[in-house]
Amino acid sequence: MKRFIYLNNLFDVYQDLLTQKQQLYFKEYYFNNLSYGEISEKYGISRNAIFRQLKIIENKLENYEEKLKLLDKKQRINDIIEIVMDKKIKDVLLNLF
Numbered sequence: 001m002k003r004f005i006y007l008n009n010l011f012d013v014y015q016d017l018l019t020q021k022q023q024l025y026f027k028e029y030y031f032n033n034l035s036y037g038e039i040s041e042k043y044g045i046s047r048n049a050i051f052r053q054l055k056i057i058e059n060k061l062e063n064y065e066e067k068l069k070l071l072d073k074k075q076r077i078n079d080i081i082e083i084v085m086d087k088k089i090k091d092v093l094l095n096l097f
Helices: 002-017 020-031 036-043 047-068 070-083 087-094
Strands: none
Touching: 002 020, 002 047, 002 070, 020 036, 020 047, 036 047, 047 070, 070 087
């Protein structure tokens, strides 16, 4: 379950760096809860191709985070926002992402 949430958070940050098909397959599997078989039927490609594409997407998302660390920075900013009392500072921090 942790990995599922982690990948969804990575997707939120880096989805624009994926192709349209990669975004589509990710959404079908992770958001719409479709199986490899259901996705393969829907788009006329093999289950194995869907499996491989999802592994490629997961690796790309993790690689982006490893290099850019945007999700980590976003989470640290959110942690800071939780303890900041000044509304103006909170608003500035919230607008960073």
